[in-house]
Amino acid sequence: xxxxxxxxxxxxxxxxxxxxxxxxxxxxxxxxxxxxxxxxxxxxxxxxxxxxxxxxxxxxxxxxxxxxxxxxxxxxxxxxxxxxxxxxxxxxxxxxxxxxxxxxxxxxxxxxxxxxxxxxxxxxxxxxxxxxxxxxxxxxxxxxxxxxxxxxxxxxxxxxxxxxxxxxxxxxxxxxxxxxxxxxxxxxxxxxxxxxxxxxxxxxxxxxxxxxxxxxxxxxxxxxxxxxxxxxxxxxxxxxxxxxxxxxxxxxxxxxxxxxxxxxxxxxxxxxxxxxxxxxxxxxxxxxxxxxxxxxxxxxxxxxxxxxxxxxxxxxxxxxxxxxxxxxxxxxxxxxxxxxxxxxxxxxxxxxxxxxxxxxxxx
Amino acid sequence: xxxxxxxxxxxxxxxxxxxxxxxxxxxxxxxxxxxxxxxxxxxxxxxxxxxxxxxxxxxxxxxxxxxxxxxxxxxxxxxxxxxxxxxxxxxxxxxxxxxxxxxxxxxxxxxxxxxxxxxxxxxxxxxxxxxxxxxxxxxxxxxxxxxxxxxxxxxxxxxxxxxxxxxxxxxxxxxxxxxxxxxxxxxxxxxxxxxxxxxxxxxxxxxxxxxxxxxxxxxxxxxxxxxxxxxxxxxxxxxxxxxxxxxxxxxxxxxxxxxxxxxxxxxxxxxxxxxxxxxxxxxxxxxxxxxxxxxxxxxxxxxxxxxxxxxxxxxxxxxxxxxxxxxxxxxxxxxxxxxxxxxxxxxxxxxxxxxxxxxxxxxxxxxxxxxxxxxxxxxxxxxxxxxxxxxxxxxxxxxxxx
Numbered sequence: 001x002x003x004x005x006x007x008x009x010x011x012x013x014x015x016x017x018x019x020x021x022x023x024x025x026x027x028x029x030x031x032x033x034x035x036x037x038x039x040x041x042x043x044x045x046x047x048x049x050x051x052x053x054x055x056x057x058x059x060x061x062x063x064x065x066x067x068x069x070x071x072x073x074x075x076x077x078x079x080x081x082x083x084x085x086x087x088x089x090x091x092x093x094x095x096x097x098x099x100x101x102x103x104x105x106x107x108x109x110x111x112x113x114x115x116x117x118x119x120x121x122x123x124x125x126x127x128x129x130x131x132x133x134x135x136x137x138x139x140x141x142x143x144x145x146x147x148x149x150x151x152x153x154x155x156x157x158x159x160x161x162x163x164x165x166x167x168x169x170x171x172x173x174x175x176x177x178x179x180x181x182x183x184x185x186x187x188x189x190x191x192x193x194x195x196x197x198x199x200x201x202x203x204x205x206x207x208x209x210x211x212x213x214x215x216x217x218x219x220x221x222x223x224x225x226x227x228x229x230x231x232x233x234x235x236x237x238x239x240x241x242x243x244x245x246x247x248x249x250x251x252x253x254x255x256x257x258x259x260x261x262x263x264x265x266x267x268x269x270x271x272x273x274x275x276x277x278x279x280x281x282x283x284x285x286x287x288x289x290x291x292x293x294x295x296x297x298x299x300x301x302x303x304x305x306x307x308x309x310x311x312x313x314x315x316x317x318x319x320x321x322x323x324x325x326x327x328x329x330x331x332x333x334x335x336x337x338x339x340x341x342x343x344x345x346x347x348x349x350x351x352x353x354x355x356x357x358x359x360x361x362x363x
Numbered sequence: 364x365x366x367x368x369x370x371x372x373x374x375x376x377x378x379x380x381x382x383x384x385x386x387x388x389x390x391x392x393x394x395x396x397x398x399x400x401x402x403x404x405x406x407x408x409x410x411x412x413x414x415x416x417x418x419x420x421x422x423x424x425x426x427x428x429x430x431x432x433x434x435x436x437x438x439x440x441x442x443x444x445x446x447x448x449x450x451x452x453x454x455x456x457x458x459x460x461x462x463x464x465x466x467x468x469x470x471x472x473x474x475x476x477x478x479x480x481x482x483x484x485x486x487x488x489x490x491x492x493x494x495x496x497x498x499x500x501x502x503x504x505x506x507x508x509x510x511x512x513x514x515x516x517x518x519x520x521x522x523x524x525x526x527x528x529x530x531x532x533x534x535x536x537x538x539x540x541x542x543x544x545x546x547x548x549x550x551x552x553x554x555x556x557x558x559x560x561x562x563x564x565x566x567x568x569x570x571x572x573x574x575x576x577x578x579x580x581x582x583x584x585x586x587x588x589x590x591x592x593x594x595x596x597x598x599x600x601x602x603x604x605x606x607x608x609x610x611x612x613x614x615x616x617x618x619x620x621x622x623x624x625x626x627x628x629x630x631x632x633x634x635x636x637x638x639x640x641x642x643x644x645x646x647x648x649x650x651x652x653x654x655x656x657x658x659x660x661x662x663x664x665x666x667x668x669x670x671x672x673x674x675x676x677x678x679x680x681x682x683x684x685x686x687x688x689x690x691x692x693x694x695x696x697x698x699x700x701x702x703x704x705x706x707x708x709x710x711x712x713x714x715x716x717x718x719x720x721x722x723x724x725x726x727x728x729x730x731x732x733x734x735x736x737x738x739x740x741x742x743x744x745x746x747x748x749x750x751x752x753x754x755x756x757x758x759x760x761x762x763x764x765x
Contacts, residue, residue: 040652047651047658047669065644072652285637286664288644298637317641346638346685 003108003277003304011115011275012332016325019334020058023279026304027061027312028054034310037076041310059281059290063300063315066258069097077102077308086148088257097258102308109260109305110155112277116263117156119332120251121217127182128157129175129216131191131200133164146192148257149221157188168199175211186215192222193252196241197232204244214246219265221253228341234270254339259314261305264337269329271336278303280337282322283315293322296340317343364515365481368495369507378474378511379528384445385472385505387438387758388431392470395503397424402493412486414591418459421744422466430470430746434754442761445472446554449757450529452522452544455480460535462490463744468531468757474509476525481514523547531757536560536597556756558749561597561708562679564689565738566699568714569607569615578618581713582626584739588711590632591742593639594684597749598709598734598741602677602689604699606714612692620661620668627665632686635665639685643667649681656689674702696720700727707731708749711738 001014001022014022034041035051041064045051048062055061068074075082081102088097101109136147154160161178165171179187191200196218204211218241227237238250252266264272264280274280281290282297291297299320306312320339328336366375385392400422403409409416420426434443449468453461465475479487491512497503498510515521526532526549533556534541541557549555565585575581589600605612650656650669654676659668665686671677677689693699696715700723710732712720720735733750736743746753 043651043655044648047647047656048660049657064648065641067641067645068648071645071649286640288640288664298641315641315644317638343638343641344636346636346642346683 006276007111007115009276011112011119011277012273012334014276015333019276019279022276023058023302023304024055027058027302030304030307030312031055031061033307034076034312038074038310040072040074041076058279058302061302061313063313064310066097066256066314066316069099069258069309069311070095073098073100074311075100075309081308086257099257099260099311100309101260105260105306105308108307112261112275112305113152113263114156115277116265116275117153120219120265121156121188122186125156125158126186126188126217127159127161127178128154128188128190129161129163129178129213130154131163131189131196133166133168134162135166146222149192150190153190153219157190163191164195164199170200170203172209179212184215186217187213189213189216189218189247191218191220193220193224193237194222194226196220197227197230197237201241201244205240209244211245214248216247217249217251218247219251219253221255223342224339225342256301256314256316259301259303259306259311261303262301267328267330267332267336269336270338271323271328271330272338273328273330273332274335274337276334277305280320280322280335282320282337285319285343288315291322293324296321298343299337299339319343364513364518364521367479367491367512367514368498368510374508375476375511375513377508378476379448379525381447382474382508384447384474385509387434387443387445387471388427389472391503391505392472393424393427393431395497395506396422396427396466396470398497399493400424402497403490406493408489412489414459415486415490417743418462421463427470430754433746434471437752437754442763443471443754443758444761446757446759447473447530448528449473449475449531449533450525451475451477451533452535452540453477453479454535454537455482459486459490459744464533464535464753467746467753468533469506469510471754471757473531473757476511476513476529478522478525479512479514481516519547526553529553531556534558554756556751556753558597560679560706561733561749562602562677562682562706563598563600563709563711563741564602564604564674564677564707565600565711565713566604566606566696566715567615567619567712567738569605569611571714572615572619573611578622579626581738582619582622584737585623586626586630588738588741589688590627590630590686593634594686596742599684600709600711600738600741601679601682601684601687602671602674602691604674605690605692606694606696606699607692608694609692616690620659620666624661624663624666627686628663632665635685639683640664642683643685643687646681646683646687650678650689653681654678674699679706696723697727700724700729703729703731705731707733709734709736709741711736711741713738 035045050062082100083103084101084106086099130150132150161174163170163175241247254264254272255262262278264274266272279302281300283300284291284297296319299316299318301316302313318339319341320337322337325335326333400419403415403419451461451464461477461479465477468475526547531554532549534544536558538560541559592599605615647658647669654671656669656671659670667687669689671689671691673691
């Protein structure tokens with residue numbers, strides 16, 4: 001199989017053997033490509049004595065820690081070829097990742113995203129309700145991963161309607177109008193996990209308002225950190241939302257700006273799935289050796305999409321558990337897993353930082 | 364802001380009132396330090412903290428008497444008296460430094476105000492409990508108006524007030540902290556001591572190591588010098604320079620790292636967390652990018668080795684501690700001193716004679732380096748630190764002419 005052939009079939013049909021063969025061959029090509037075109041990447045391969053190595057299995061590929069993209073501008077293409085620069089979310093004091101896309105990578109990313117999203121949303125574009133404020137797109141200062149995420153997913157819907165006003169309050173009038181207009185049709189709802197909980201669900205609950213969104217599919221992303229702090233897990237999230245809105249078709253998705261093409265959508269069974277174009281390996285938190293199904297470890301992600309920058313094999317700072325491969329009850333092939341959160345931060349040590357560390361804590 | 368001792372704000376003002384100093388090494392001072400030591404040594408809860416035990420041993424009467432002897436020798440026929448009020452800004456992450464700093468200043472007769480971070484820390488809390496308990500005793504009445512212990516985070520107003528009162532200000536590092544606090548003025552007559560971010564490395568004579576029969580003794584000492592304080596104290600060993608012929612260096616490195624690996628696998632330093640493992644991976648990649656560092660794979664996640672060309676490539680900013688080692692090789696000792704910046708504090712050595720190192724320093728006259736100690740003593744505190752003799756710095760010399 002090559003990429004073109006994979007783009008012509010459903011993204012969740014390859015079995016383990018075929019998928020490994022496809023990924024291994026593509027990732028070896030990408031490793032060579034980045035080594036030839038990104039001097040920093042070449043230095044790293046050299047440091048680990050990996051120059052001129054052909055890797056036989058996915059576990060053997062050298063991974064870059066995802067934080068490296070915050071420290072260095074890594075690219076494997078000429079500056080003139082860059083058509084899009086993406087940055088990760090982060091507060092002003094934090095460093096952000098910078099990811100550079102050329103035309104080829106951006107096009108491939110779109111194609112892969114389409115394949116994956118169509119598997120869940122169907123081929124026709126649905127009326128789309130976005131649980132956010134429209135001003136997120138206008139305000140250049142606010143425009144970051146959230147804005148980019150909304151824009152990216154907007155292509156899968158039509159009649160884009162924003163459910164929140166500038167004060168982050170639910171605009172009931174707009175929602176009613178939207179629902180009246182699309183009565184009887186399936187609706188696509190998208191938003192960030194925390195925003196949906198904090199500004200949508202909580203307001204509905206406080207105001208004791210029940211909406212009828214039962215004929216809709218909700219896709220959300222952005223991570224669980226803030227919700228875990230409030231002791232809200234995925235199950236609670238789903239049950240609470242169904243009670244207040246009637247939505248039953250709810251899908252989380254996991255991905256990161258540093259690796260285009262890695263979009264892991266949650267299936268009906270509550271598992272995140274790797275498509276043909278990407279994969280996950282769970283590694284031991286201390287030894288970084290690959291772990292078996294059922295063991296919690298650090299998530300490594302692999303994708304055949306990154307061509308303009310060396311982000312095809314990355315070690316994240318997220319923790320998860322591999323749940324199985326090829327045998328999920330939802331019928332999709334490939335590895336499936338769950339994400340448990342982020343790695344705890346390292347303690348600040350040493351004799352430095354009489355003031356600075358405290359400062360950081362206060363902010 | 365919390366005032367740990369004494370228990371009211373106007374008492375802090377009391378400390379700041381100009382008053383006579385106490386005679387260096389007076390009985391009341393030595394008794395107090397020894398009392399604190401006894402308390403720590405007798406209390407079983409302290410036993411689990413090796414740094415506190417080391418501190419308690421340092422404070423024992425026997426050792427204080429040695430310090431007194433040193434001080435008297437130094438004084439000779441001169442007159443050394445305390446400067447008055449010393450304001451110490453202690454680091455938040457090495458818990459015992461504030462005691463060393465304060466007690467050295469106390470022993471020569473100064474009043475002291477100690478700023479400790481408000482960050483919660485069991486060891487600091489335990490220490491403060493003992494200190495307040497002993498200070499409250501009637502026999503230490505004279506000290507009660509000469510000690511202030513304050514916990515606060517980032518508060519320029521407090522720092523500014525105390526800086527105006529102090530005769531000596533002591534800032535225990537972080538370069539950025541020092542830079543910031545130096546924008547806050549001190550009295551015209553005041554002096555200042557700063558302890559900046561510094562780095563330390565080991566030199567090992569490969570031939571001696573190859574012939575070493577009791578390697579485990581060295582390994583244990585090396586382990587303590589590196590893994591305590593997460594390898595992030597200024598005097599923690601972070602790089603190793605192997606001195607010898609090519610063959611000896613190869614053989615010594617093999618022997619040493621194998622032994623250390625075996626020892627570390629038994630110790631399993633639990634303070635190293637998965638986040639540290641990721642940090643070390645980032646450091647390896649960054650070192651590859653910035654310094655052409657080459658990674659030597661080990662069988663344990665607790666040790667990460669990066670081969671560099673020479674010490675000038677030992678990028679201190681990228682070093683994250685917790686078992687990360689830069690290493691390079693040289694033919695002879697004189698090469699070691701070619702790349703010594705102001706940022707280097709301690710050389711920990713193995714397989715060299717003290718006299719040889721002394722002569723090498725005299726000959727090469729390096730720009731940096733404050734301290735040369737055998738491996739195993741890197742973290743041992745001394746009254747001479749970062750090139751200052753603290754007794755001298757905490758005193759004024761009074762000249763009496765005839």
